[in-house]
Amino acid sequence: MSLDPLPLCLLFSSALFCLGLIGALARSNTILVLLGIELMLNAANLNFIAFWRYGPATSPATGVMFVMFSIAVAAAEAAVGLALIIAVYRHQKNIRLQEANRLKG
Amino acid sequence: MTAALVLIAVFTLATAAVALSLRNLIHSALLLSASWFGIAAFYLWAGAEFVAFAQVLVYVGAVSMVILFAVLLTRRSRADTVIGPDSVARAISAVITGMAVFGVLGVAILKTSFTRFSPAGVPALPGGTGVSPVIAAPTATVRDIGIQLMSTHAAALLIIGILLTVALLGAVVLAAQDGSESKQESP
Numbered sequence: 619m620s621l622d623p624l625p626l627c628l629l630f631s632s633a634l635f636c637l638g639l640i641g642a643l644a645r646s647n648t649i650l651v652l653l654g655i656e657l658m659l660n661a662a663n664l665n666f667i668a669f670w671r672y673g674p675a676t677s678p679a680t681g682v683m684f685v686m687f688s689i690a691v692a693a694a695e696a697a698v699g700l701a702l703i704i705a706v707y708r709h710q711k712n713i714r715l716q717e718a719n720r721l722k723g
Numbered sequence: 724m725t726a727a728l729v730l731i732a733v734f735t736l737a738t739a740a741v742a743l744s745l746r747n748l749i750h751s752a753l754l755l756s757a758s759w760f761g762i763a764a765f766y767l768w769a770g771a772e773f774v775a776f777a778q779v780l781v782y783v784g785a786v787s788m789v790i791l792f793a794v795l796l797t798r799r800s801r802a803d804t805v806i807g808p809d810s811v812a813r814a815i816s817a818v819i820t821g822m823a824v825f826g827v828l829g830v831a832i833l834k835t836s837f838t839r840f841s842p843a844g845v846p847a848l849p850g851g852t853g854v855s856p857v858i859a860a861p862t863a864t865v866r867d868i869g870i871q872l873m874s875t876h877a878a879a880l881l882i883i884g885i886l887l888t889v890a891l892l893g894a895v896v897l898a899a900q901d902g903s904e905s906k907q908e909s910p
Contacts (some may be wrong), residue, residue: 632828650751682868685766690887692786701897704897
């Protein structure tokens with residue numbers, strides 16, 4: 619391998635981001651779209667850790683702190699997103715995104 | 724060192740790709756938790772043990788369970804976890820978009836010279852090729868993380884606590900049954 623570890627980590631995380639993007643754009647099931655968005659968030663966390671490990675020296679725990687708070691926000695986002703999915707399902711007995719096109723309750 | 728990274732990356736990407744292309748939602752959720760496990764392995768590889776354990780606890784433990792609950796609460800019959808086929812045109816355009824984004828990001832990464840990121844005292848190699856100097860891993864023990872959370876990042880910790888409380892209360896309010904609806908359902 620001629621590549622350094624840092625570009626390899628960045629390539630890995632951008633590939634994971636693009637997989638999440640493809641999943642979020644291509645699928646019509648709401649749960650799978652949410653899973654794609656979670657994958658994109660995880661790819662961003664990978665970048666934080668990669669730059670913390672190989673980047674310029676900063677305070678020793680900065681990248682770890684970023685990822686901890688990011689994981690907390692992602693967990694809150696997953697809980698709210700799945701509650702929204704359940705609310706949408708109760709309204710129209712279906713979680714296909716194409717059929718969730720009414721603003722009336 | 725690099726071989727381990729490539730192995731972890733291949734495992735994570737393969738499980739994520741298969742998870743997002745399957746038609747059975749339960750298989751997707753379980754494969755995606757395998758992918759999150761791969762990400763935790765990457766954190767361990769990079770030396771961020773605390774984040775790896777947090778990833779396992781939060782994603783592999785909690786978020787995958789929440790997703791399985793959502794799959795099981797939104798099915799119409801006992802066997803309704805297999806979804807119908809999606810539109811092929813949209814899948815093709817999504818793959819083209821994703822590949823374009825990956826192309827842009829990949830070219831940007833490969834064209835960037837990261838040598839100026841090498842730490843002070845280690846001379847940067849000209850051209851950015853060749854054997855890179857081994858960079859000492861920054862150490863962040865659990866003790867350091869705890870002290871920083873309680874001193875430097877105390878305000879952020881409080882805000883995260885409020886955010887989690889509000890978000891989970893909001894999730895309960897959104898997902899709870901209306902009073903009139905539940906009365907009609909239970910005679």
